[in-house]
Amino acid sequence: MANIFKNFGLLSFYDNEGRYYPISKHAASVLDVLRLQVETLGIDVFTEQNVNSIKKVSNGFKISSDDSEKKYDFICNKLVIANGSKAAPKLGGNASAIDYLKNFGHKVVSFSPALCPVKVKSDVLKILKGLRVTGKA
Numbered sequence: 001m002a003n004i005f006k007n008f009g010l011l012s013f014y015d016n017e018g019r020y021y022p023i024s025k026h027a028a029s030v031l032d033v034l035r036l037q038v039e040t041l042g043i044d045v046f047t048e049q050n051v052n053s054i055k056k057v058s059n060g061f062k063i064s065s066d067d068s069e070k071k072y073d074f075i076c077n078k079l080v081i082a083n084g085s086k087a088a089p090k091l092g093g094n095a096s097a098i099d100y101l102k103n104f105g106h107k108v109v110s111f112s113p114a115l116c117p118v119k120v121k122s123d124v125l126k127i128l129k130g131l132r133v134t135g136k137a
Contacts, residue, residue, distance in 0.1 A: 001020060002014075002020065005022075005030070005033065008033040008034075008036070008037055009033060010022055010029060010030065010033045011023040015134075021132065025131055025132050025133075026130040026131055027130040027132070028129075028130045046065065046072070046074075048067055049065040049066070049067055049072070050065060050066050050067065051063060051064070051065045051083075051096065051097075051100070052064045052065060052066065054079070054100045054103075054104075056104065057075060059075060059077060060075055060076050060077035060078065060079070061075065061076055061077075061079045062074075062075050063075075063076065063079070081097045081100065081101065083096065083097040085111065
């Protein structure tokens with residue numbers, strides 16, 4: 001993974017616990033290089049889609065989806081499922097991907113808590129968005 005991101009131009013490091021971070025310690029740095037690669041390679045990205053079905057076909061996957069304006073049917077040879085979770089329904093997250101993953105033979109394990117943002121109303125702290133720090137309780 002480190003070599004892939006290095007080839008994309010993202011300098012990174014592993015911390016003492018083996019976690020991988022960009023030198024900037026900002027998650028946005030990872031997103032920026034991934035977006036640049038997607039754009040460079042001419043990859044189509046569909047966001048904010050309600051996926052109605054995913055089927056395995058001979059040349060990849062057939063996806064039927066819709067957004068607030070129209071329905072889409074398309075075929076892709078590779079597929080990334082990034083639907084969030086039902087813990088954040090306001091952001092569009094739900095459990096639908098679990099069924100798709102199970103139907104394709106993936107093992108789905110129990111969910112567990114993970115890192116999450118701390119939301120504050122003060123604009124003064126916006127400069128810290130995406131920054132990771134280590135603290136002790």
